[in-house]
Amino acid sequence: MKENDETNSPTKQEQELMTTNKDDIELLLRHDFNDIDKVTLTDVEKTPMGYFINGYANGDKELSFSASITNEKLDGSLGLSDKFDSLLKSEAGKSLR
Numbered sequence: 001m002k003e004n005d006e007t008n009s010p011t012k013q014e015q016e017l018m019t020t021n022k023d024d025i026e027l028l029l030r031h032d033f034n035d036i037d038k039v040t041l042t043d044v045e046k047t048p049m050g051y052f053i054n055g056y057a058n059g060d061k062e063l064s065f066s067a068s069i070t071n072e073k074l075d076g077s078l079g080l081s082d083k084f085d086s087l088l089k090s091e092a093g094k095s096l097r
């Protein structure tokens with residue numbers, strides 16, 4: 001158990017990763033899923049392969065996701081909770097370009 005709230009707060013580097021990548025994460029979610037109105041980023045996990053930015057959509061923590069960050073940029077890979085299945089657009093996965 002963590003002793004104070006400061007250990008739960010993102011570091012400056014993690015906050016910068018979240019700020020830098022938020023628009024791209026929102027764009028990807030809105031491109032592939034219907035009815036995405038709000039995206040909340042909650043924390044950053046550091047792994048040997050890079051970072052994951054975690055969050056949820058529409059104020060619903062059951063619509064959770066983990067966005068893979070490589071070289072400080074979203075690499076297009078998202079881990080999603082099962083609840084996203086019902087929001088999937090039929091054209092999902094097509095290029096944003």
